Amino acid sequence: MEIGISTFLETTPDPVTGIIMSHAERLRNAVEEIVLADQVGLDVYGIGEHHRADYAGTSPAVVLAAAAAMTKRIRLTSAVTVLSSDDPVRVYQAFSTLDGISNGRAEIMAGRGSFIESFPLFGHSLEDYDELFEENLELLLAIRASEKVTWRGGHRPAIHNLGVYPRSVQSPLPVWIASGGNAQSAVRAGMLGLPIAFAIIGGMPESFAPLVALYKEAAAKAGHDPSKLPIATHSHGFIGETTQQAADLFFPSTQAQMNVIGRERGWGQSYNRATYDTARSLRGALYVGDPEYVAEKILLLRKNLGVTRFFLHVNVGTMPHREVLRAIELLGTKVAPIVRKELAR
Numbered sequence: 001m002e003i004g005i006s007t008f009l010e011t012t013p014d015p016v017t018g019i020i021m022s023h024a025e026r027l028r029n030a031v032e033e034i035v036l037a038d039q040v041g042l043d044v045y046g047i048g049e050h051h052r053a054d055y056a057g058t059s060p061a062v063v064l065a066a067a068a069a070m071t072k073r074i075r076l077t078s079a080v081t082v083l084s085s086d087d088p089v090r091v092y093q094a095f096s097t098l099d100g101i102s103n104g105r106a107e108i109m110a111g112r113g114s115f116i117e118s119f120p121l122f123g124h125s126l127e128d129y130d131e132l133f134e135e136n137l138e139l140l141l142a143i144r145a146s147e148k149v150t151w152r153g154g155h156r157p158a159i160h161n162l163g164v165y166p167r168s169v170q171s172p173l174p175v176w177i178a179s180g181g182n183a184q185s186a187v188r189a190g191m192l193g194l195p196i197a198f199a200i201i202g203g204m205p206e207s208f209a210p211l212v213a214l215y216k217e218a219a220a221k222a223g224h225d226p227s228k229l230p231i232a233t234h235s236h237g238f239i240g241e242t243t244q245q246a247a248d249l250f251f252p253s254t255q256a257q258m259n260v261i262g263r264e265r266g267w268g269q270s271y272n273r274a275t276y277d278t279a280r281s282l283r284g285a286l287y288v289g290d291p292e293y294v295a296e297k298i299l300l301l302r303k304n305l306g307v308t309r310f311f312l313h314v315n316v317g318t319m320p321h322r323e324v325l326r327a328i329e330l331l332g333t334k335v336a337p338i339v340r341k342e343l344a345r
Contacts, residue, residue: 001302001343003336004044005037005328006079006234006311009057012260012318015252021318023056027063029321030056034067036325038074040332046079046109046234046311051117054260061094061106068102075105079197079234079311080178082113084132085122087156088140089164096168104169109197110137111178112185128155137177141192144172176232179211186211190218190229197232197311204283205233206304232309233301236316237287239294239330246288246327251276253317287312291334298339 009030011021021029034045045067047060057063064076076098081091091108099106112133119126135153143149143164152158176195179185189196196215198208216226236254240246251273258271279286287294298310314327 001298001307001339002043002075002232002309003298003331003339004042004046004074004309004311005033005331006046006048006313007033007057007315008048008050008055008313009063010054010253010257010315010318011056012054012253012257014318015256026056027066029324030063031067031070032321033324033328034064034074034076035070037328037332038067038071040329041336042074042328042332044075044077044107044309044311046077048079049082049113049118050115051121052115054257059094061098064106065098065101068098068105071102071105073105075107076102077107077174077176078109080109080111080113082115082118083110083136083140084112084129085118085124086136088136088143089159092140092143092164092168092173093166096166096173099168099170099173100166106168106170107174107176108140109176109178110140114180114199124155131155140175144168144175176230178234181208181211183211183214186215187218190215190220190224190226191222193219193222193224193229195230195232197234197309199234200285201234201236201313202279202285205235205285205301206283208233208305212305230308231306232311233305233307234311234313235285235287237294237312238314238319239289239291239312239327239335241290241330243289243293246290247277247280249319249323250288250315253315253319255317257317291330291338294331295335295338295342298335299342302339302343 009026011026013020037045047057051058060078095106095108139151142151148161148163149159150161176197177189178197180199219226238246238250255271280288287297315324
């Protein structure tokens with residue numbers, strides 16, 4: 001089972017001081033995080049694409065490439081690339097370039113995007129939300145399959161027997177489908193034989209079991225071997241020396257950011273400590289605690305969903321950089337060994 005980190009490169013106001021970290025500082029911090037994650041034996045680091053003031057991750061491939069030359073083993077992925085509003089040719093070129101710099105460690109995690117700021121920014125209509133994703137995914141898969149591409153769709157100029165370069169070191173370049181829990185996405189990924197990543201940030205992770213079953217069923221019907229298809233989950237969390245310390249450190253920034261998003265999306269009820277404490281219970285979606293507790297939750301996730309990769313999303317909102325580095329260190333040196341040892345039995 002692979003264990004790693006995901007982030008949106010948050011630059012929200014510090015909940016204690018009110019200070020807002022610059023985008024430049026957050027980007028440099030991310031490179032330091034990736035290097036540390038590699039050093040402590042984590043398997044993967046993912047950066048989500050956003051185009052708003054409180055996130056610095058507009059160009060995940062660029063940030064990952066900055067760390068690629070300083071790392072040796074860790075896989076480097078978007079988490080996610082908003083494929084609906086991007087050009088699949090440029091997406092492939094960016095990540096095949098990253099693949100070359102890292103000598104075969106790049107991945108693309110493609111999604112529609114739960115944040116929609118990229119659509120007006122790049123001149124797309126939300127009325128085409130689903131159609132854009134379907135067309136762009138089709139083109140991206142065609143590009144990774146063949147050096148010369150002939151393709152026609154409804155939203156992008158046609159391509160007639162043109163080459164797309166550079167080609168990736170990996171053949172094919174890994175492409176995952178990212179889903180927030182949409183059944184249609186699970187079925188599409190299964191039919192295409194693509195790995196899937198579920199974002200589980202609320203409720204109980206075990207409730208995703210029917211979606212996993214749907215994904216595997218669709219894969220089998222399409223002639224793919226479900227046992228060979230990776231399944232990942234992405235969940236918020238934080239690791240401390242003790243569970244109480246972790247809970248207290250992670251709550252202020254999480255509360256602040258969840259309330260911002262809640263107001264934007266009309267969730268109504270504010271995010272409070274009671275909600276937070278419930279979510280970090282053993283069956284909840286928050287992976288917050290000491291190494292032993294977080295490892296126990298990951299093993300339960302493995303038992304319930306059969307996942308082969310787990311992303312711990314650190315941080316939600318802005319936290320002190322030293323605390324984030326320590327959580328990454330604990331994930332690699334304490335949590336991952338516990339999980340691996342138990343699974344090896």
